[in-house]
Amino acid sequence: MICDRCGVREAELLQSHSGKRLCKECFLSDVQERVEIEAKRLNLLRASKVLIAVSGGKDSLVLADTLAKVIDPKRIIAFNIVEGIQGYNREGQVRELNGYLRDLGIELISTSFKGSLGFSLDEMVRSSGERGLKIAACTFCGGFRRKLINQAGRDVNADLVATGHNLDDEVQTIIINLLRGDVKRIMRFGESPLKLSDRFVMRVKPLRRIYEWETTMYAYIKGFKFQEVECPYISMKPTMRAKVRELMYELEAKSPGFLLRILDNFDEMGDSAKKESRLGNLPVCKICGEPTSFGRDYCKNCELLMAAGLMEQRETRVK
Incomplete structure (x- = not known):
């Protein structure tokens, strides 16, 4: 089967969404x-x-x-x-x-x-x-x-x-x-x-x-x-x-x-x-200063750290 694009090289790949059969070189180019x-x-x-x-x-x-x-x-x-x-x-x-x-x-x-x-x-x-x-x-x-x-x-x-x-x-x-x-x-x-x-x-x-x-x-x-x-x-x-x-x-x-x-x-x-x-x-998080969702004081990332008890550990290390 010859490549549908170049018409020269042997086709090795079928691009199902387009229906084209392509050689490696033409596939990369595509x-x-x-x-x-x-x-x-x-x-x-x-x-x-x-x-x-x-x-x-x-x-x-x-x-x-x-x-x-x-x-x-x-x-x-x-x-x-x-x-x-x-x-x-x-x-x-x-x-x-x-x-x-x-x-x-x-x-x-x-x-x-x-x-x-x-x-x-x-x-x-x-x-x-x-x-x-x-x-x-x-x-x-x-x-x-x-x-x-x-x-x-x-x-x-x-x-x-x-x-x-x-x-x-x-x-x-x-x-x-x-x-x-x-x-x-x-x-x-x-x-x-x-x-x-x-x-x-x-x-x-x-x-x-x-x-x-x-x-x-x-x-x-x-x-x-x-x-x-x-x-x-x-x-x-x-x-x-x-x-x-x-x-x-x-x-x-x-x-x-x-x-x-x-x-x-x-x-x-x-x-x-x-x-x-x-x-x-967007408003910003009161802890890290990064954008957060409307109506929220803290971003999702900081909320996750707080929920997992990691925010407390980080503050203890800093002290």
Whole structure:
């Protein structure tokens, strides 16, 4: 079977959502071109400085590789966070990541939950469990990762922060928030999310129309060495996201392009809702000074630390 794009090389991949059979070279070019289109739409090419969040996983490596082809790598700063998960975060992975980014000409800066917050993710989960709280590790991890990424974006004076969320991630988030009835949170996502505070650096997702299987194949074809082991917290206790993911895969298999259609419809509804939105600037947390939700004195992150008894431990250490 000949590649539908170049008409010369042997096709090795079937792009189900488009129906095209592609050779490896044309598949890579297709992904790169779609990322470039999204990057232009998100004004990434005009930014003087872009912070990219990199974990060392396939998505962040594909993000760095594709953006470095359309943006001067000197205008990109990569940011890595070590959450502190035993057997999952390894120093060797950070070294490999640093070497790869250095070859691309991208600077890497790093931090850790332990160094920035005073506690590793394992310590947060353990402390909350000792208090009989049923707080998922993902609740701690997601909130604090977003906080540290935003802080890093401010620290380096980035115009935009780019994350490696792919199409599957985006649609999972949409469905989860719909199931929870969280309309306000839905409005914060999308192609052009609302910016409700001057302390927020606008976040963009150049891979949001690239399937996860495509980022995986891109990484394998390019020969990237990336962490393939799933976070042990997800394996130990499957989250709503994991359950939604399985349902999504079934629907996509039955109707190729389903995920793209969901995203496109959501973007249209989100744009309409944002035009009618009259939300003002978010208030700030009385403890950390970061933005929090309307009607709340403390941000979710500080509330989690207080509930787990970690805020008291941190104050005792300072004294």
